[in-house]
Amino acid sequence: MIIKVSKENIIDSAKVYMESWKDSHKDICSSEFIEKHDSEYMVNYLLNKIQNGYKLYIDYFERKPVGIVGINPADEEICLLYILPEEQGKGFGSELLEFALKKCKNPYITVLDSNKKAIDFYLKRGFIPSENQPESNKEKHIFERKYVYQNKNM
Numbered sequence: 001m002i003i004k005v006s007k008e009n010i011i012d013s014a015k016v017y018m019e020s021w022k023d024s025h026k027d028i029c030s031s032e033f034i035e036k037h038d039s040e041y042m043v044n045y046l047l048n049k050i051q052n053g054y055k056l057y058i059d060y061f062e063r064k065p066v067g068i069v070g071i072n073p074a075d076e077e078i079c080l081l082y083i084l085p086e087e088q089g090k091g092f093g094s095e096l097l098e099f100a101l102k103k104c105k106n107p108y109i110t111v112l113d114s115n116k117k118a119i120d121f122y123l124k125r126g127f128i129p130s131e132n133q134p135e136s137n138k139e140k141h142i143f144e145r146k147y148v149y150q151n152k153n154m
């Protein structure tokens, strides 16, 4: 069951985000940086996104929170797709992505070049590298790429 992130479920949402983010960043970030991302940090991060207009959603399966996704309505970026590590590979990511895609006309995503699993996931689901990569990424030495959605028949 996918519902909007609100005050009632912000703790669940932050927990999913924290556990999945830590797991997916443990090999690329220092342990100090990983530890900084505790539940309070993640609650504030998500609340800040909501205050900035992002629409965030959480997926519950048998009452257990399993994943989150976000959409920035200003530019239709689909972001914050995070599934609990032990719940990955069970279809929740596809479900949340499909849910978000239905709410967008010209969505895009950005992914770190090192995140091969996620890139594979998005490529298989109709995303292709954008011709317009943000120049600022090169200056900041951020190795992430923008992908746009092409396939409307997922």
Ligand SMILES: CC(C)(COP(=O)(O)OP(=O)(O)OC[C@H]1O[C@@H](n2cnc3c(N)ncnc32)[C@H](O)[C@@H]1OP(=O)(O)O)[C@@H](O)C(=O)NCCC(=O)NCCS
Residues within 6 Å of the ligand: 020, 021, 024, 081, 082, 083, 084, 087, 088, 089, 090, 091, 092, 093, 094, 095, 110, 111, 112, 115, 117, 118, 120, 121, 124
């Ligand atoms: C990438 C991610 C969102 C996919 O969600 P998911 O629920 O595992 O995906 P599904 O079960 O719907 O689909 C599984 C597919 O994703 C791939 N996949 C990616 N990460 C996987 C993982 N950890 N375990 C199993 N499959 C994974 C599989 O290859 C599989 O591909 P296929 O079905 O096309 O053959 C999820 O693995 C995740 O939260 N990863 C960590 C956070 C992240 O990197 N988010 C994206 C940031 S841009």
